[in-house]
Amino acid sequence: MKTKALAHNSVLNLSPGERSIGRLLDLDLPQPTYDQGEIDLAADLMFGLYSNPKFKSEIPPERKLNHKLLEWSQKFGGWEQNRSYTEANLCASMAAGSLLWNLLVSNEQIKKAIELQEQLDQAKQEARSQQTIAELLVLQSKAKPQDDSDEEDLADEDAADDESDEANETDDDIADSPTGEPQDETDEDSDDADAENTSEDESANDSDSELDPMVADAQAKADQAAQDAKALESQLDNALESLGKSDFAQAQVSSAVKDAAQEAKDTADQMSGWGMGPGADARVDPKAAMDFSKKHDEKLKLIAKLAGRLRGIAMHARRERVTYGVTPVDARMTKDLTSLFPTELALLRKDAPPAIRAQKVAQWADSGLLGWHKANDAKEQGPFVAATDTSGSMYGERDTVAKAVALAIAQTAKAENRAYQLFTFSTSVGPFVDSTQGLSDLMDWASRFTGGGTSFDVALTELMKRLDSMAQRARGTDAVFISDGESLVSKAVADEWKKRKEKLGFRLLYTEIGRYGYHEAYEGTVCMKDLADLFIPLDELTSDQGDALAAQLAKWMR
Numbered sequence: 001m002k003t004k005a006l007a008h009n010s011v012l013n014l015s016p017g018e019r020s021i022g023r024l025l026d027l028d029l030p031q032p033t034y035d036q037g038e039i040d041l042a043a044d045l046m047f048g049l050y051s052n053p054k055f056k057s058e059i060p061p062e063r064k065l066n067h068k069l070l071e072w073s074q075k076f077g078g079w080e081q082n083r084s085y086t087e088a089n090l091c092a093s094m095a096a097g098s099l100l101w102n103l104l105v106s107n108e109q110i111k112k113a114i115e116l117q118e119q120l121d122q123a124k125q126e127a128r129s130q131q132t133i134a135e136l137l138v139l140q141s142k143a144k145p146q147d148d149s150d151e152e153d154l155a156d157e158d159a160a161d162d163e164s165d166e167a168n169e170t171d172d173d174i175a176d177s178p179t180g181e182p183q184d185e186t187d188e189d190s191d192d193a194d195a196e197n198t199s200e201d202e203s204a205n206d207s208d209s210e211l212d213p214m215v216a217d218a219q220a221k222a223d224q225a226a227q228d229a230k231a232l233e234s235q236l237d238n239a240l241e242s243l244g245k246s247d248f249a250q251a252q253v254s255s256a257v258k259d260a261a262q263e264a265k266d267t268a269d270q271m272s273g274w275g276m277g278p279g280a281d282a283r284v285d286p287k288a289a290m291d292f293s294k295k296h297d298e299k300l301k302l303i304a305k306l307a308g309r310l311r312g313i314a315m316h317a318r319r320e321r322v323t324y325g326v327t328p329v330d331a332r333m334t335k336d337l338t339s340l341f342p343t344e345l346a347l348l349r350k351d352a353p354p355a356i357r358a359q360k361v362a363q364w365a366d367s368g369l370l371g372w373h374k375a376n377d378a379k380e381q382g383p384f385v386a387a388t389d390t391s392g393s394m395y396g397e398r399d400t401v402a403k404a405v406a407l408a409i410a411q412t413a414k415a416e417n418r419a420y421q422l423f424t425f426s427t428s429v430g431p432f433v434d435s436t437q438g439l440s441d442l443m444d445w446a447s448r449f450t451g452g453g454t455s456f457d458v459a460l461t462e463l464m465k466r467l468d469s470m471a472q473r474a475r476g477t478d479a480v481f482i483s484d485g486e487s488l489v490s491k492a493v494a495d496e497w498k499k500r501k502e503k504l505g506f507r508l509l510y511t512e513i514g515r516y517g518y519h520e521a522y523e524g525t526v527c528m529k530d531l532a533d534l535f536i537p538l539d540e541l542t543s544d545q546g547d548a549l550a551a552q553l554a555k556w557m558r
Helices: 017-022 038-051 061-075 078-088 090-105 108-176 185-245 247-272 288-294 299-319 344-345 354-366 397-415 440-448 456-471 493-504 541-555
Strands: 002-004 026-028 328-334 371-376 383-388 418-426 429-434 479-484 507-511 534-538
Touching: 002 038, 002 061, 017 038, 026 038, 026 456, 038 061, 038 090, 061 078, 061 108, 078 247, 090 108, 090 247, 090 344, 090 507, 108 185, 108 247, 185 247, 185 456, 344 371, 354 371, 383 397, 383 456, 397 418, 397 440, 397 479, 397 507, 418 456, 418 507, 429 440, 429 456, 429 493, 456 479, 456 493
Parallel strands: 383 418, 383 479, 479 507, 507 534
Antiparallel strands: 002 026, 328 371, 418 429
């Protein structure tokens, strides 16, 4: 079931930006529900994991259960473990939040409390509706006498005019009468007027008498609805107290939070492999990215998960790298939040004056804010090209590992705004993908497997062609070569490679997957590892080997 990620009646104090995200995103709920309280709980769980906003100062009575479930979830250690993967990560927050919601609402004790919360919600709405009807009828009853009074005033004015006219006519009649007495028409007119006024008074009284019972009935219904809501609120409070004291219910919540943490980790690793981690391009819909990923086979998911893990280790290693130091050497405009002056960062905080904060955010998005130019920034960080072997001998686990390594390097580079190009080879080259293309293109590239023979000459020739083109636009270009090593390089191609390398200054990383690579050349050939600036053999991508590989790659990259 799809629903918006913004709660109709939230217990969280969401910022305008978070509310905008909620309006744009769709949540996938594992089971259908028409209970608005349950739907609101799913949205609040997602945002609780994503940004951990504070609770509202006043929690609506009809959302007390949602508040308690979030509060209980946050007190267990698994919540912080969740947050380590979901903070500022929409994909992980959506996946973990949906799973946590499903586990919570499936608990029998919590289900009963949810039913009470829904009944209370409906009772509150009914009480508000009946009270509104009663107030409208009261206003109508108060307005009626005023209308009658206005009509009576007009009638009095007309009567006065009539009396004046009749007086004049009477004088004329007396003057014309032979006896000097008025005629009988005046008495007849007076009798008609009295009868008409009596009829109007009776009609007004009838209208008032009809309205009074309606007002009383509406107010009685409103009072009854309010009493029903109060009784349900008391029942909900008792249910929440029982849940809070139940060791079994609390253990269920704790278990659900831990399961959600594992889901958060798996999703974060997988989507990170596609560049959808924290701080990912906001133009990519995280829901669409997750749906796209689910449609592909397990191999592609494994590639993404391995790549995500490698990328995480690599990014951590690059942050800790001290080869060039982090000494500030100058001031400049920058969009790197870690380099901004403290005074600039302070004006980006949520508690900064709104007008100034908005101005600073716009300035940061446009041209950056004032910050330090660090010594290691002076080192050129150019683009890179990666060639991945997809010949027949790479089928299976080797291909999975090779693609994961390539994607990890690509996403590490992208996080630093470096351009990259990836291509596969066997006895020919292709397909290709680069940093300007979208998620679906990257997934499509990773899912392809060519098979056939292996030609390192073809691969290196394509590498040189692309490095030549990229070197014209930027210095500091690197090349990555990933294969099982079951081929050699001709001496002619090796010599050309060395000439280009000396001229353009690029470097070559060679990662060999498996134990069957050629490490001895015969006449007229050269081993691939002898051309590399860094050679990393990899038997299999175990956890320890993967971490070590990622750290080495990160430190080697410019």
